[in-house]
Amino acid sequence: MLxxxxxxxxxxxxxxxxxxxxxxxxxxxxxNSFNKEFETTVSILQKEIEERGWKIPVVHDLQATxxxxxxxxxxxxxxxxxxxxxxxxxxxRNEEKIVSSMMPCRIAVYExxxxxxxxxxxxxxxxxxxxxxVIRKTxxxxxxxxxxxxxxxxxx
Numbered sequence: 348m349l350x351x352x353x354x355x356x357x358x359x360x361x362x363x364x365x366x367x368x369x370x371x372x373x374x375x376x377x378x379n380s381f382n383k384e385f386e387t388t389v390s391i392l393q394k395e396i397e398e399r400g401w402k403i404p405v406v407h408d409l410q411a412t413x414x415x416x417x418x419x420x421x422x423x424x425x426x427x428x429x430x431x432x433x434x435x436x437x438x439x440r441n442e443e444k445i446v447s448s449m450m451p452c453r454i455a456v457y458e459x460x461x462x463x464x465x466x467x468x469x470x471x472x473x474x475x476x477x478x479x480x481v482i483r484k485t486x487x488x489x490x491x492x493x494x495x496x497x498x499x500x501x502x503x
Contacts, residue, residue: 360477375474377494378467379501381456385422388464389456391503392426395496396454402429404451421458427451430492436485443481449474452493466500468493 381388389406396403409423429451437443437450455467472490475483 364477375470376467377470377497378465379497381464381466381501383464383503385456385458385464388466388500389424389426392454392456392466392496392500395500396426396428399492399496400430401492401496402431403427404429421460423455423457426454426456428454428493430489433485433489433492436481440481443479443485446475446478446482446486449486452489454493454497466497468497 383391393403393406403426405427407425407427409425410420413420434450437446449469449471452471453468456464457467458464470490471493472487475486475490478486
């Protein structure tokens with residue numbers, strides 16, 4: 348009886364997440380248009396990230412990567428950002444490491460065909476809702492920090 352309830356609850360959560368993902372991708376991702384040129388946007392974002400105590404271990408230049416494969420795309424850079432204190436909350440606990448595949452946080456800056464520049468990121472606060480209390484709290488704090496960074500950049 349209890350096993351059936353647990354399986355039903357897990358199935359309900361999984362089905363709910365799948366429906367949310369299929370029906371409403373805007374719940375999973377956030378996107379903002381930015382009124383500056385691409386490289387300026389990347390520079391402003393990097394500066395704000397570092398000023399707030401976050402680290403940028405890697406910046407992926409997807410335009411350059413695609414060019415290596417003979418494909419032309421507009422400018423796209425992915426900034427992998429990390430707040431060591433928040434990362435430690437998850438990486439120091441064996442039970443929480445399951446979400447390490449989502450770490451570090453990523454912010455994308457890209458140019459669309461019309462020349463407009465956009466900033467996007469995962470809504471990790473939303474994705475953390477069904478997780479353990481530690482993951483939920485930590486990912487929600489990380490999501491709030493990323494949103495503060497984006498909000499400040501949008502003021503530029």
